[in-house]
């Protein structure tokens with residue numbers, strides 16, 4: 001489901017036939033467009049069965065694909081602390097492993113994958129077409145891996161603005177999410193070598209387009225049990241709403257708003 005109209009986002013590939021079915025359908029509906037042009041500032045490319053984003057910035061080319069199977073995802077799945085890690089506790093999975101979670105700011109899907117790996121059913125909502133395509137592609141690859149296919153079965157991804165998506169949920173119905181999770185873009189930091197590539201890419205892509213205005217209010221009206229907001233440890237709360245309590249980790253704080 002998509003309500004986000006914009007010019008088609010370019011995908012550079014000679015292997016269009018091998019793209020996952022969801023992306024192919026979105027090419028047909030004009031969300032993406034196959035092109036041979038590779039001198040663009042930002043584009044997706046599909047090679048060797050993997051979709052990646054390419055961003056040309058200040059003489060640097062940033063390239064990133066999402067990988068739910070190996071790398072950091074695998075490490076966090078194996079050694080991340082399970083249901084005792086702060087993200088899981090903030091979302092209540094230590095006591096309510098069956099809770100459903102709506103991740104209203106899916107981004108690169110890292111947090112959503114952790115939550116799904118702990119047993120939660122997670123709906124990932126992402127507004128940016130390139131990030132949405134990366135998520136679909138990563139979920140498709142993960143669905144073919146015997147170690148993680150059962151995890152991505154619990155994940156579904158929608159291309160939507162979360163505020164309007166949540167507005168359309170009938171709050172009188174039992175199907176509303178138990179938990180709504182928000183990880184809005186952090187306040188801009190000075191360009192520094194310390195910013196991880198993932199964060200640089202998110203900042204380049206969505207810095208000026210993302211708006212959190214009203215997202216917390218909408219989440220508070222819709223969540224059945226709680227809303228969780230990820231913040232940098234020393235940042236103020238997202239808006240004037242006061243969290244019920246917080247769960248802290250080394251650099252991050254989770255503000256929990258009990259519904």
Ligand SMILES: C[S@@+](CC[C@H](N)C(=O)[O-])C[C@H]1O[C@@H](n2cnc3c(N)ncnc32)[C@H](O)[C@@H]1O
Pocket residue numbers: 104105106107108109110111112125126127128131160161162163183184185186202206210211212215
């Ligand atoms: C900091 S990133 C989230 C990172 C994510 N938690 C992860 O683990 O990879 C924030 C993301 O939220 C998305 N976003 C912000 N506001 C949104 C909205 N109203 N609807 C849908 N997506 C939104 C942005 O496009 C961006 O990709």
